[in-house]
Amino acid sequence: MDYLLGGALGGLVAFFFSLPAIVLEIVERGKVKNVPLLVDIKTIFGIKIKHKHEVFFIGLLLHLILGFLFGFIYVVFVTQGWLFVTDAPYTIYSLLVYAVLSWVVAGFVLYPLLGMGVFGVKEGKNVWVEMLVSHLILGVSLWLLVQYYQPQFFNLPL
Numbered sequence: 089m090d091y092l093l094g095g096a097l098g099g100l101v102a103f104f105f106s107l108p109a110i111v112l113e114i115v116e117r118g119k120v121k122n123v124p125l126l127v128d129i130k131t132i133f134g135i136k137i138k139h140k141h142e143v144f145f146i147g148l149l150l151h152l153i154l155g156f157l158f159g160f161i162y163v164v165f166v167t168q169g170w171l172f173v174t175d176a177p178y179t180i181y182s183l184l185v186y187a188v189l190s191w192v193v194a195g196f197v198l199y200p201l202l203g204m205g206v207f208g209v210k211e212g213k214n215v216w217v218e219m220l221v222s223h224l225i226l227g228v229s230l231w232l233l234v235q236y237y238q239p240q241f242f243n244l245p246l
Contacts, residue, residue: 094163095156101229102155113144134203158226162186178234187227191220
């Protein structure tokens with residue numbers, strides 16, 4: 089159950105931070121060239137995406153999937169004791185290190201598998217920065233959510 093909670097929180101954070109891009113896309117009716125925090129995916133698996141709405145929705149879907157996987161895999165690391173750098177689960181330092189490592193893995197593994205090149209360079213020269221910012225925001229936000237939902241906040245003083 090912790091795995092799904094971690095994934096759900098990661099997906100929720102990703103959705104929350106994609107809201108400005110969604111609102112901008114709706115207000116501008118698809119005329120935005122580069123929406124904030126979402127990667128404009130113009131080709132995937134070698135298939136060129138021609139319609140701007142499809143580019144947006146595929147970018148949003150990838151963003152939400154990465155958010156879910158971010159939270160899900162972090163909980164896997166915590167429960168398996170794989171936090172080899174910090175050995176302290178759910179701390180800000182642990183989540184920031186995890187965010188940078190997940191950015192590296194996504195840049196070297198996920199984006200090349202999708203046909204976008206290392207760190208998505210085929211989609212734009214600043215994609216690596218967008219990815220890094222997204223991962224760091226996910227890490228800090230997940231840490232804030234974990235701090236909020238800690239049991240000591242719900243204990244009433246007697």
